[in-house]
Amino acid sequence: MAQKTTHGLLPLLPPPTTSQSPTAAPAASRSSRAFSKIKFGLLAGVLAISTFWAYSCSVGGCNHGEAPVFGGDEWEDDYAGVNEGISGRLGYTLVKDIPAESIPGRGKRGVKKGEGDDKRLIIVGDIHGMFDEFQSLLDKVSYDSESDYLVLAGDIISKGPDSLAVLDFARKIGAHCVRGNHEDRILLHYHDIQRRKRKHHLALSVERKLAKSLSKKQAEWLDACPLVVRAEKVPGLGQYYIVHAGLVHGIGLRRQDPVAIMTMRTLNHHLVPSPKQNGMHWAKYWNKMERRETHGHTTVVYGHYAAEGLDIRRYTKGLDSGCIRGRRLSAYILKANKGGRVEEDIVSVKCREYLD
Numbered sequence: 001m002a003q004k005t006t007h008g009l010l011p012l013l014p015p016p017t018t019s020q021s022p023t024a025a026p027a028a029s030r031s032s033r034a035f036s037k038i039k040f041g042l043l044a045g046v047l048a049i050s051t052f053w054a055y056s057c058s059v060g061g062c063n064h065g066e067a068p069v070f071g072g073d074e075w076e077d078d079y080a081g082v083n084e085g086i087s088g089r090l091g092y093t094l095v096k097d098i099p100a101e102s103i104p105g106r107g108k109r110g111v112k113k114g115e116g117d118d119k120r121l122i123i124v125g126d127i128h129g130m131f132d133e134f135q136s137l138l139d140k141v142s143y144d145s146e147s148d149y150l151v152l153a154g155d156i157i158s159k160g161p162d163s164l165a166v167l168d169f170a171r172k173i174g175a176h177c178v179r180g181n182h183e184d185r186i187l188l189h190y191h192d193i194q195r196r197k198r199k200h201h202l203a204l205s206v207e208r209k210l211a212k213s214l215s216k217k218q219a220e221w222l223d224a225c226p227l228v229v230r231a232e233k234v235p236g237l238g239q240y241y242i243v244h245a246g247l248v249h250g251i252g253l254r255r256q257d258p259v260a261i262m263t264m265r266t267l268n269h270h271l272v273p274s275p276k277q278n279g280m281h282w283a284k285y286w287n288k289m290e291r292r293e294t295h296g297h298t299t300v301v302y303g304h305y306a307a308e309g310l311d312i313r314r315y316t317k318g319l320d321s322g323c324i325r326g327r328r329l330s331a332y333i334l335k336a337n338k339g340g341r342v343e344e345d346i347v348s349v350k351c352r353e354y355l356d
């Protein structure tokens with residue numbers, strides 16, 4: 001009887017024994033116990049081997065040596081690179097904190113407690129290389145790099161017309177960022193290109209072209225975008241997390257799947273995140289659980305879910321309003337009013353239709 005085993009090894013376990021007769025002699029029962037021990041030993045051995053195999057893949061990558069070749073269309077839109085056994089070499093930062101003095105309502109700068117300050121936290125959703133729209137949005141909110149802390153919520157580049165212009169401008173004005181699934185893919189290509197000794201002249205996919213056109217400085221800036229930007233103790237509002245796609249409520253940052261942080265849209269009934277749209281919107285679950293919290297709240301600001309559009313709930317703020325498809329580019333703004341209370345605001349601009 002053929003038995004399917006891990007990694008194509010021959011079945012190590014003997015076939016199941018037929019049921020023992022209740023009248024079996026004690027000697028038979030002793031030998032059956034000994035047999036159980038052997039079975040247990042074999043099982044432990046198989047487990048140890050497969051664990052080691054999985055571990056060595058996760059650390060070094062299974063295809064040691066040759067890096068994966070990237071095509072164009074066979075890569076799904078939501079594919080991200082961090083889980084390709086390559087993360088150790090690619091590297092990413094999990095979380096960066098916004099300095100306390102940059103958080104609205106917590107400032108010093110000659111402002112008395114309980115009074116407003118001029119600091120704002122501005123978070124912009126998926127820009128996708130839409131440079132003109134990004135500029136008009138910053139004009140509309142009167143962006144001031146002195147007093148504003150600007151965070152781009154991922155998918156800053158790729159798909160759109162002027163990815164490099166957006167990147168250079170973001171760097172110039174001191175914007176901060178989180179890593180989106182598109183940054184992750186482009187970086188995966190970038191590092192793959194850097195690693196290759198043999199230059200090949202095959203037709204390059206659009207993404208690979210973009211990766212190839214990145215300067216070292218641009219790639220370094222992208223590489224430094226963490227998965228999560230955190231603002232602690234926003235007065236009256238609690239903690240804020242900024243991510244590209246989402247988080248699973250009740251799971252610490254270090255235990256979240258890094259790929260899911262950049263790709264999730266829904267959860268299944270075991271709370272496993274998925275990039276697919278059929279399932280419970282992770283933000284719905286987040287709000288449901290957050291409403292029960294009694295010791296302070298955490299709000300998540302994110303992008304990625306263009307199909308839902310601008311999706312502002314009490315404890316989640318979805319900002320991908322579909323700029324690349326001719327809808328809007330949106331910013332979420334936190335600012336302390338004159339009484340020192342921090343208030344939220346949404347500002348958006350119309351986008352030209354680049355993709356349909």
Ligand SMILES: [Mn+2]
Pocket residue numbers: 155180181182244262303304
């Ligand atoms: Mn995305």
